Amino acid sequence: MRMIDGLPDIRRGKVFHLLGAATVFAAWRLTGMPAPGTLGRLLPLAWAVTAVVHDGSRESAASRYLLGLFLLLSFVWTVSPVIPMLAAAIALTALVPSLLSVSGRRYGIIMAVLPLLPLVLVLVPFTGDEPHYARITESLFPGSGGEFAAFAAQSGDPVEGISHHQMLYPVLLLPGYPLGIQGLRVVNLAFAVAAAWILSLLLRDSGCVRWERLAVLGLFLMPGGGVLGLVYPGWLALLLLLLGVLLHRRHGGWLAVSVAALLLVLLKIRFIGISAGLFLALTLEYRGRRRWLMPLALSAAVAAGLLFDLIILGGRVFWVRYGNPAFLMTLLVQPLYRMPELLLSLIGTLVDIESGLLWRAPWVLAAMAGIPVLRREDRSLFRWLGLPAICYLLFLVYWAGYNWSGSPTPSGRMLLPVLPLLIASLGRVWSNRGTRLLVWISAGIAAAHFCSPELRFNHADGMDAMVSLLAGPSSGIHPWLPATVRASVPVFSLWTAVAVSMSLLIYRNSRYSETFAAIVLALLCFLGSTTRRVWQAEDLPPSMVHGCRPYPGEDDPESRKYWMFSRQRMLEMDEEGDLVSLPLPSGADTVSVRIGCRIPPGAHPGGIRAACGPWSDTLYGSSILLEPPKWATLIREVRLEPRPENLSGMTWELEVPAACGSLLVGTVEGSAVYLDYVSVGH
């Protein structure tokens, strides 16, 4: 750094980033870090592009420090597989202050995204719904080569030949199709940049001082960064929402809002919540007779739209997907019989470890603190961004229930419509204590997701990809993390209380807010260092499992979508050699062990065996076929098959001599057993 101390400040930033690019590239090569052809080139490229777009002002101290930290971590990368991932994330986090400073320039939002462009286009696997959207776009292109023909059908399609995806979005992707996957992604990146630009204009109009920086943060941080440039309609929906709001705020009238609301529904039925919120905000703006005429006109328009779809379009938009009586009955009985599950899902959007915002976007806690401030300072903006967000969130949870997360597609993508409200609110508490700490942590997490895209994909099985990578399967942290699929009321309550407390402290600008965050993080880390006692069957690492198969075989949560009771995966044991081996804690003569399993009923009762050295014990029995829940019988006649997911769980408690060191759990004479969990020394 001393070399560039003498440079005038107008060029210093550019030189620093060029040197940074060279440093990252050289360190990667010299230390032999993995993925030299992809990450080892794309990260230096991101630094080099930042040098090009940078205004040349002095670089931030944080960038210098983080570059140094990258060097030190790359130096010790061979010690642990986690360190290369951390080093790459830190190298990208070091660019965040520069990207924020770039945002203040002309076309700053576009320039701030350019360094991320190669990472998004090259690194993120083309998976989830992306190839299906590409296939629909391809079908619209005359003479297309059929590159995506293999993705013609998808789980969740209403009938063969009709996708559950609608046509408007694939049509808008047409300009990018000739350039292949990268072309489709660039079109989506353009949608995202346009949405961020309009958001920045809204924030500027509202009197927010850091409008460009906040918009760039919205693009980079999760959940926005998680689908930045990917072929998903979330950012386009935000563009339509924000464009409608901006035009209405600047020119008044109902036309812009109505067109945006209609396009949102045509884009994806799921966005009907945003449309409802827009109309609600419009209604609240009217006074007198117009306030009452508005809902009537809207109801008439909805009815006309449904009739148009039914008679003219043959039901291709709404009726073919959602017009069946069972689905409509499901919507009707949800509030009566499934309220706890819906409530859990609603809280899960914040605290769920796999898809909730808290764990990959802790800046959201600061944003939540800013919501009352936004409401106080700019009630109109609060209404126009808040009502669509709230209506969408309620609609998502109510409509999709357990599937609100959209797993295994990128975590948090379903919560994108809440982003404008949160970003606008974040700007109101930017100077409060604790906000920057949360934004820094969020930037680090977002950078890790950009550098290691596999962290974005979870499978609704209770294990988060990032926590699993960092802590490993044997860590005691897992039972302390809230997962919707294995819901624990105390754990959910604890984390909800922590999140609310943190938001309150930031709202009050308390001097304890950073201390509180540090204590919570430290406690989490210490819990992470403890050894696991409760082993869920699906979490057992390969070293502890011999034979056995996960049930169901596919990790896609679609295979568990229609399970009516617990949706946790199990381990199937049905052969002599199928075994689970668990370490026993030392220090006592005996260890309490609890085993949860299901044994299908048959002619002869099956059995499960626990052994520890010469000691062994066996439990014979069979599970009971459960009655279908009442809400299911209200929808249609249900007769449950004797499959493991429909059987009652059995719990076996036993005392095991600890001297032998490890416990073996297996089946008796090859009878089928489905293992749920094993708790050792509870």
Next chain:
Amino acid sequence: MPVCTAAAVLLFIGAGWYCLSLCLLAAGAAFHRGDPQVRTALLALGGLSLVSGGNGGSVALVTAASLSGLWVSDSPVSRTAFAACVMTALPEGSVENLVPLLPSAALAIPLRRTWQRGGLIMAGMASVMLLGGIPGASSPNEARAVENAGTAATSWYHSVPLDLSSPVLLLERGEDGAGILRIRCSAGGVRDAGTVAAVLSGGEEVLIDMGTDTLELAAPEFPVRIEIVRDWRPFNHPVVHFLGAEVLNADD
């Protein structure tokens, strides 16, 4: 902060060199003078070291954090704590080849300018690389492949990348039985056409050269061990992508 850290470390982890190093890191962060964001980063790395333990990963993270603190902190007390933290890695023993770095850490304490300390630490890192290669775990990290034993043939179908941070993969099988083990893998990342890794089964050894390979072991003894045999060298990134394996009957 150091006292709280010490209490928490003793409660959750117990006494030991790593415990001492965490306390020294916390002390260094507490006395740190300079950019407050640095303190956040130091504590975050200390916390991550607790979570990502195993085979020296914790010690490596704490050592890297301490060196970064030693580099940027304006407080001599803080720098002393950070240097002492680096020293504890030596008796702890899970990270090898750190010795040439220790004189640099000690000499950096009294230096008043950041660039001087940075230069000295860089010199220490260079000397480590020149004298014995970059630091590594004293016992190599071992990965295990997920076995699918439910079908007619035993198979391991999840791909696993092996590199110098995780150079060993074990294929385990619940029961021994006759059959041919066929392994599909892809090796590369080196600047010659030589051997990158080896498959070890009982007394048998099969070498994996650069390029894509399908290997067969006629009478495998489990666990079968796939191991990168290249040591660290600059500009080399030895890697083996294990793509899958299956046990076939001899007449297949």
